[in-house]
Amino acid sequence: MTNPPNTSNYLLKGVRLPEWIRTEFGISELADISVLNGKIQHIGASSSQTSQLPIWDVKGALALP
Secondary structure, three states: OOOOOOOOOEEEEEEEOOHHHHHHHOOOOOEEEEEEOOEEEEEEEOOOOOOOOOEEEOOOOEOOO
């Protein structure tokens, strides 16, 4: 896992979420979570697309609400 970006805007890449959250958002495996100004803005399936946000690749680490 890489170190977190030194900013309140970033993309959490490759997050493992509990099944009930993945089901709610239609995600089958890992997720990407966009954080803007310290607040979650978007949760979606992990992709290889580039982001304008600094990326924190958590490599499948479990994230709990």
